[in-house]
Amino acid sequence: MTVAIRGRDRVAVASAGRSWAIPLARHGRHLELECLETLNELEALRDVWQGLETRCPEPFGYFQSFDWCLSWCRVFLAPEKTDVRARVYVLWDGADCVMIWPMMTRRISPAITLLVPLTAPMNQYSTLLYDPAHFDRDAGRAVLDEIRRDRGLDAVCLDHVPQSALLADILQGQGVSPEEGQQSSILDLSAITDWESHHRALPKKQRLQRNSRRNRLEKLGALDYRVYPAGSPEYADNIDRCIALKQAWLRDTGRLGRDVFDPRFAAFLRGLGTKANEGDDGVYLHVLTLDGSPIAMEIGMRFRDDYYCFLGAIDLAYQKHSPGKVQMESAQRWAIETGIRRFDFLNDPSAYKSSWTNATEPLTAFYVPLTSLGRLYCHHWMAGLRPHVRSIYHRFGAQIRARLLSAVGAVQRLLGRHGGSMVLVLCCIP
Incomplete structure (x- = not known):
């Protein structure tokens, strides 16, 4: 994207009264910070956005990718929905885009407006995309300082920030964080060459348990395992079934999952990964069937040779046979055979994950107040009472x-x- 084209875009944007752009001077460089709010503006950023994805050195970036963010925006950012508005911050060094931080405002009450990650709470990691040759912690702090000057915001609230990410360094010492952190559970596959050797290397008890689960299911009928890419008829045809199974499990276990019950959720999942991607990157639906009927399903995303287990579901009629664990084993075999580097179970702190993973990524949260009301909300609710209420609830x-x-x-x-x-x-x- 040339400077001239960007200039014409900003004139049109300014006349519409939506986005803004301000200069930033950093060590003799004249940068420009833009804030984009409309779907058309974000769509026009596609090539620049995807180019920055390839230059960003960090893992965990899928939930800030163009495909994820724009698929969500097309479904959830309806013009009449006033309590949520995109705020995608873009930092330019001349004609070069050096940072994209996808955020949005959310009104949680008539008196409180937060700046949160775009797509929250669906996003499983909070990071930003950047070019390491032109963006560092100091530049990130300058961007944050400009955001602080927005009088329409009460607080910046970020959950699930990887401690290894540059964003965690930028936010270090800013605001408050809960006392107890979280972590993601990950199966690091970088040293595993094939499925058979990985399976043989498992402790004997684990091998026997996994074989026993599969054998019990096979006694009930014919097992089959399929993986359907987004955009295929089979992917689209099975989305509703996967969501229905997940909803039944959420109700049965007393878990919230508001987004899963949103009638727009299925349309969002159908739109993911339908555009052309580099290599094997994309969205996949895994289906374990018994006599042709799905009993365990999973929607996951492959991004730069990392795989994210986004949504898993089982048929509760077969719960005692652990179909989800049989499906998980099949998914890990698929991951090894297709060259995936990391198999990421994300941040749900379930005890069973320890036997399926060999690495973790510490996560933290940052709640940065910008007003007195925001300070009350961040200190006394988000980092204070809320974690204790959640802990009691889950007991x-x-x-x-x-x-x-x-x-x-x-x-x-x-x-x-x-x-x-x-x-x-x-x-x-x-």
Whole structure:
């Protein structure tokens, strides 16, 4: 994208009263920070955005990729939806894009507006894309300083920031963080050459357990395993089934999963990965069937030879036979055979993951207040009461959680989305 083309775009944008651009002087360089808000502006950034993806040296960047972010925007950023608005920050060094930080504003009450990652809470990591030759911590701090000057924001709230990411360095010492951190569980496949040797190297007890699960299912009927890429008829045809299985599990275990129940969620998943990607990058639907009927499914994303287990689901009628673990074993075999480097289970802190992984990535959260109301929200709710409420909630059994969520839903419907502080608290418990 040339400077001249960018200039014409900014004139049109300015006349529409949406985006803005300001100069930044850094060590003799004259940079320009742009904030893009409209879908058309973001679509026009495609080549620049995808080019920056290839130059960014960090892992964990899929949830800031063009495909993920724009697929979400096309479905969820309806013009009439005023409580969410894109704020994609783009830093230019002349004609070169050196940073993209996909964010959005979210009004969680009439009085509080947050800046959060674009697509939150669906995004599983919070990072930014950058060119390491032209962007560093100091430049990131300068960008953050400009964002702080936005009088329409009360706080910047980021969950699941990898501690190894440049963004964590930029935000170090900014705002507050919860006392307890999280971590992602990862199977590092970089030293594994083939499935057979990996399987033989497992502890004997694990091998026997995995073989026993598969044998029990095979006694019930014919097992088959398929992997369908996004854009294929089989992928599109099975999305609704996968979501329905996940919804049933969420209800049964008393977990929230608001996005999974959003009627737009299926359209979002169908739109992911349908554009041409480099190599084998893309979105895949894994399906384990018993006599032709799906009993375990998983939607995952391959990005720069990393694989992210985004959404898994099982048929509860077969829960005692552990179909999800049989599917997981098949998915890991597929990953090894197709050259994937890291198999990422993401940040859900489930105990079972320890036997399926060999590495972790520490994560942290940053809640940066910009106003007095934002300070109250960040210090006393996000980093204070909320983690304790969540911890207490997850100590309850599945049946108690299911009843509580049913009551929460009733209160939310009664009071409405902005029905006061009680709705805010109830929305944030899980």
